[in-house]
Amino acid sequence: MNAVFVLSGLGIFSLIAEIFNFRRALFPIVVLGLIASAVLLILDWNTGHSYYSNMLTFDNYAVAFSTGISVIALLWFMMSSDYFHNNTHVTDHFALVIFALVGAVFMVSYSNLAMLFLGIEILSVALYILAGSKMKDLLSNEASFKYFLMGSFATGFLLFGIALIYGVTASFDLSQIAQKILSPESETSALLYAGVLLMMVGLLFKISAVPFHFWAPDVYEGSPTVVTAFMSTIVKIAAFAAFFRLFTTCFSPVSPQWTDVLIVITVLTLVVSNVTAVYQHSVKRILAYSSVAHAGYMLITLVSLTDISSGAMFYYVLAYAVASISAFAVLHNVAGEGDYAIVDSFNGLAKRNPFLAFTMAVSLLSLAGIPPLAGFFAKYYIFTVAFQAGHVGLVLLAIVTSLIGIYYYFRVIIAMYLKSSDKTESIAVPVLNQILLVICLIVTVVLGIFPDMLINLL
Amino acid sequence: MLTAVLIFWPFVAALIVLALNSNQAKGWALTASLIELVLSIYVAFQFQPTAEAQFEINTPWIASLGINFHVAIDGISLLLVLLTTVLTPFIVLSSFNHNYEKANSFYSLILFMEMALVGVFVALDGFLFYIFWEMALIPIYFICLRWGGINRGAVTLKFFIYTLAGSLVMLLGFIYLYYQTPGSHSFDIKALYAAGQSLSEFDQRIIFWAIFIAFAVKMPVFPFHTWQPDTYNTAPTQGTMLLSGIMLKMGIYGVIRWLIPVVPGGVAIYGNVALIISVIGIVYASCLAIVQKDLKRLIAYSSIAHVGLIAAGLFTMNKLGMQGAIIQMVSHGFIIVGLFYVIDIIISRTATQEISNLGGIRNIAPVFTTVFVIIMLGNVSLPLTSGFVGEFLLINSVFQYNYIIGAVAGLTMILGAVYMLRSFQQTMLGETNSNTRGFIDLGTTEKLVLFPIVAIIIFIGVYPAPLLKISEAAVDNLYTIISSYQALKGQ
Numbered sequence: 001m002n003a004v005f006v007l008s009g010l011g012i013f014s015l016i017a018e019i020f021n022f023r024r025a026l027f028p029i030v031v032l033g034l035i036a037s038a039v040l041l042i043l044d045w046n047t048g049h050s051y052y053s054n055m056l057t058f059d060n061y062a063v064a065f066s067t068g069i070s071v072i073a074l075l076w077f078m079m080s081s082d083y084f085h086n087n088t089h090v091t092d093h094f095a096l097v098i099f100a101l102v103g104a105v106f107m108v109s110y111s112n113l114a115m116l117f118l119g120i121e122i123l124s125v126a127l128y129i130l131a132g133s134k135m136k137d138l139l140s141n142e143a144s145f146k147y148f149l150m151g152s153f154a155t156g157f158l159l160f161g162i163a164l165i166y167g168v169t170a171s172f173d174l175s176q177i178a179q180k181i182l183s184p185e186s187e188t189s190a191l192l193y194a195g196v197l198l199m200m201v202g203l204l205f206k207i208s209a210v211p212f213h214f215w216a217p218d219v220y221e222g223s224p225t226v227v228t229a230f231m232s233t234i235v236k237i238a239a240f241a242a243f244f245r246l247f248t249t250c251f252s253p254v255s256p257q258w259t260d261v262l263i264v265i266t267v268l269t270l271v272v273s274n275v276t277a278v279y280q281h282s283v284k285r286i287l288a289y290s291s292v293a294h295a296g297y298m299l300i301t302l303v304s305l306t307d308i309s310s311g312a313m314f315y316y317v318l319a320y321a322v323a324s325i326s327a328f329a330v331l332h333n334v335a336g337e338g339d340y341a342i343v344d345s346f347n348g349l350a351k352r353n354p355f356l357a358f359t360m361a362v363s364l365l366s367l368a369g370i371p372p373l374a375g376f377f378a379k380y381y382i383f384t385v386a387f388q389a390g391h392v393g394l395v396l397l398a399i400v401t402s403l404i405g406i407y408y409y410f411r412v413i414i415a416m417y418l419k420s421s422d423k424t425e426s427i428a429v430p431v432l433n434q435i436l437l438v439i440c441l442i443v444t445v446v447l448g449i450f451p452d453m454l455i456n457l458l
Numbered sequence: 459m460l461t462a463v464l465i466f467w468p469f470v471a472a473l474i475v476l477a478l479n480s481n482q483a484k485g486w487a488l489t490a491s492l493i494e495l496v497l498s499i500y501v502a503f504q505f506q507p508t509a510e511a512q513f514e515i516n517t518p519w520i521a522s523l524g525i526n527f528h529v530a531i532d533g534i535s536l537l538l539v540l541l542t543t544v545l546t547p548f549i550v551l552s553s554f555n556h557n558y559e560k561a562n563s564f565y566s567l568i569l570f571m572e573m574a575l576v577g578v579f580v581a582l583d584g585f586l587f588y589i590f591w592e593m594a595l596i597p598i599y600f601i602c603l604r605w606g607g608i609n610r611g612a613v614t615l616k617f618f619i620y621t622l623a624g625s626l627v628m629l630l631g632f633i634y635l636y637y638q639t640p641g642s643h644s645f646d647i648k649a650l651y652a653a654g655q656s657l658s659e660f661d662q663r664i665i666f667w668a669i670f671i672a673f674a675v676k677m678p679v680f681p682f683h684t685w686q687p688d689t690y691n692t693a694p695t696q697g698t699m700l701l702s703g704i705m706l707k708m709g710i711y712g713v714i715r716w717l718i719p720v721v722p723g724g725v726a727i728y729g730n731v732a733l734i735i736s737v738i739g740i741v742y743a744s745c746l747a748i749v750q751k752d753l754k755r756l757i758a759y760s761s762i763a764h765v766g767l768i769a770a771g772l773f774t775m776n777k778l779g780m781q782g783a784i785i786q787m788v789s790h791g792f793i794i795v796g797l798f799y800v801i802d803i804i805i806s807r808t809a810t811q812e813i814s815n816l817g818g819i820r821n822i823a824p825v826f827t828t829v830f831v832i833i834m835l836g837n838v839s840l841p842l843t844s845g846f847v848g849e850f851l852l853i854n855s856v857f858q859y860n861y862i863i864g865a866v867a868g869l870t871m872i873l874g875a876v877y878m879l880r881s882f883q884q885t886m887l888g889e890t891n892s893n894t895r896g897f898i899d900l901g902t903t904e905k906l907v908l909f910p911i912v913a914i915i916i917f918i919g920v921y922p923a924p925l926l927k928i929s930e931a932a933v934d935n936l937y938t939i940i941s942s943y944q945a946l947k948g949q
Contacts, residue, residue: 350604365596370592370595370596370622371588371589371592371593372589372592372593376592380629383629383630383633384523384633384636387630387633387634387637388637395630396630399623399626399627399630402626403619403622403623403626406615406618406619406622407615407619410615410618413603414603414611414615417600417603417604418603418604418610418611419611450520451520452519452520452521452522455520455522455523456522
């Protein structure tokens with residue numbers, strides 16, 4: 001909980017830093033603050049305290065995900081240092097990102113639907129602005145506007161769902177709702193199912209599952225690359241953790257009613273996103289569809305609930321987020337000022353900057369699920385979970401779609417190592433980015449070889 | 459401990475070589491692979507030819523999932539590890555005449571590959587086996603992608619996706635078996651054997667296909683071979699040597715270690731199907747080899763034919779076939795690497811791999827011709843070459859199984875003689891033409907590679923007893939597992 005105070009304080013501090021001309025010192029302070037919040041969160045491990053009349057509960061699930069979010073945020077700040085340098089509204093952006101983090105922490109630790117809603121809104125409002133932060137760029141504006149419209153739409157669904165559930169159970173509290181649903185005298189009404197489905201739709205929007213993914217490619221492409229990286233990692237982690245928390249704690253008694261729906265959505269997500277990604281030229285769009293595809297794999301944990309599902313999901317999101325951050329960091333460096341890269345922009349990267357090419361290759365191999373990298377073990381673990389729950393067909397489908405995934409990830413690898421480019425000047429990479437890429441590389445390999453460190457946490 | 463060193467030394471060496479500059483990389487890679495060779499020879503001398511798995515390491519790796527780092531060496535593993543460690547220095551040495559761009563990455567990948575291959579041959583945990591199995595695919599993919607020939611992007615991607623698809627289905631089979639193991643589940647080989655053998659016949663059939671396809675793609679057995687000729691042709695020579703000399707043996711080894719004892723019931727039912735498609739593959743690939751105009755492709759198809767015979771021998775499920783398969787694996791490794799090197803020499807000197815453009819090399823390069831003749835005769839399985847011992851045992855076993863199939867399988871020798879002798883005649887004999895006029899006889903490094911290979915081919919052909927002795931106990935052990943299962947079912 002203290003971490004929330006630290007993060008909020010950090011956000012407010014960033015806002016007033018402009019007045020006191022603290023701009024230069026802001027970056028190290030934010031980094032220290034994030035480290036502090038991660039440490040404070042780890043101290044909360046195994047305490048399981050609830051705060052504010054049971055609005056937030058920092059159980060192990062919440063602590064694990066919040067810490068994950070803080071660490072990924074740290075990596076993200078390393079990646080995007082130049083974004084803050086080249087920008088006029090430095091402090092505003094710092095503040096927005098940090099407030100978004102606060103929202104993300106709420107989303108993984110709520111135990112009251114009101115807090116879920118607040119978390120999502122805090123996160124989203126900040127991101128609507130960040131998506132449009134290239135003010136003179138039409139695409140960025142479009143992204144912002146689209147994201148805003150779609151996001152509000154989704155929030156509408158979510159709120160409607162919450163209202164219906166309140167109508168049935170007369171409570172916003174997760175455990176009370178679960179009790180009401182379980183209690184024998186409660187008549188499980190159509191209202192409840194409608195509420196569950198509406199909330200599901202709202203959250204599926206946020207994790208961009210098919211068929212609620214249409215905004216994702218455009219928004220990802222239009223936003224500045226660093227913001228895209230933020231959306232596809234931290235936002236995804238938070239939204240998925242919120243989704244998982246809600247459906248496993250609160251709606252698990254009615255799981256037969258929503259599991260079938262979710263299986264259909266999972267199948268659609270896996271197939272549509274992977275197939276569409278094959279036809280993309282922009283690397284950012286490929287990564288966008290890949291992010292949608294990974295949401296599909298994560299959904300598998302939710303439709304096959306066993307006692308190891310949450311561990312599998314946690315491992316998966318971290319493996320995915322680390323690989324994505326480093327892929328986006330490379331993309332950011334390759335694309336340069338224009339912030340736009342098609343697959344051909346990667347031609348000959350192995351010659352222009354072997355280090356970038358190597359890290360990109362490792363990240364993509366991890367995303368594709370090739371052993372011994374983290375992405376492989378993540379997929380493997382999810383397959384075992386699904387197998388245990390008896391969804392063999394789903395596993396077979398997931399295998400086929402991962403093979404399709406290989407195709408588009410390898411297009412970039414082939415471009416880097418095989419094709420030659422007329423550009424020959426080497427690409428300079430800022431020191432901070434180099435450190436970030438090395439860290440991501442090490443984490444991806446080490447997590448893959450020693451997954452035991454993480455999978456038993458939850 | 460020794461086994462772990464054997465696995466991870468090439469990996470350490472790969473990192474060292476990667477850090478060097480391109481000029482130093484060659485020498486260091488050769489030194490590293492020679493150190494590995496010395497290590498493996500030491501292991502071979504320490505090895506007791508019993509059925510026991512030796513030099514065992516068994517420590518928890520991912521404890522919560524019942525995955526152990528379990529490696530050990532028995533007779534079959536030892537032969538394949540030796541094959542790997544003997545061939546790798548030759549493969550490194552064979553590249554000395556080429557000047558590859560970014561040579562440090564190139565040699566680093568070869569050493570990385572050696573690690574994965576050794577790992578595959580010693581792993582006794584299903585998950586560990588799978589990890590090494592896939593790890594072998596990454597270096598070879600990048601070797602082919604970066605240093606390969608025309609159209610390598612598409613060809614290597616096809617190869618990668620093809621083999622990965624096969625192995626993912628195998629992984630699925632392993633996960634299924636894993637959930638059949640008692641208690642908190644385990645991937646240990648003994649547990650998987652027990653789980654597999656306790657399955658109902660129907661389940662064994664499904665698991666058989668799930669696992670078999672992965673191995674069949676790797677070998678490759680007809681009709682899963684379509685990736686192979688293109689990939690062999692496109693890959694740089696060293697890549698082709700790794701693929702055909704060692705990597706292909708992964709598939710056969712997989713059948714021996716991870717298919718037959720795991721689902722003996724499934725093999726008993728579908729073994730004949732596998733046998734028949736293997737034999738079809740022999741004839742089919744031999745016929746295609748006869749009509750090839752391109753030397754490299756010809757050898758690629760000949761490789762499919764020979765592997766088909768090995769697979770056929772294995773699925774007869776008799777001891778003779780297994781013993782023959784193991785000898786032939788070793789022999790084929792040396793012969794095919796020798797052949798691809800011979801062809802590489804021809805291509806690099808004449809700049810053509812079309813058979814019809816060549817001719818008359820014998821007139822100007824007698825040493826080269828002699829070497830080529832011996833290796834070629836090994837490939838046609840002439841007595842006193844290593845090819846004969848293995849193929850004789852294999853054909854014999856197929857004959858015992860069914861004499862008609864045996865007769866068809868025996869065609870491999872005749873057809874092999876047709877395409878090998880004809881291609882030899884067309885490239886080496888006749889009039890020297892403009893392409894071959896400047897042909898220089900073997901240089902020092904080339905002799906260093908080819909002479910030992912020729913010596914090994916002849917040595918195994920004349921005196922195969924050491925190989926048989928090393929593997930015999932392990933083969934007996936395997937045979938006992940199968941026959942005890944069958945006895946159990948027979949009751």
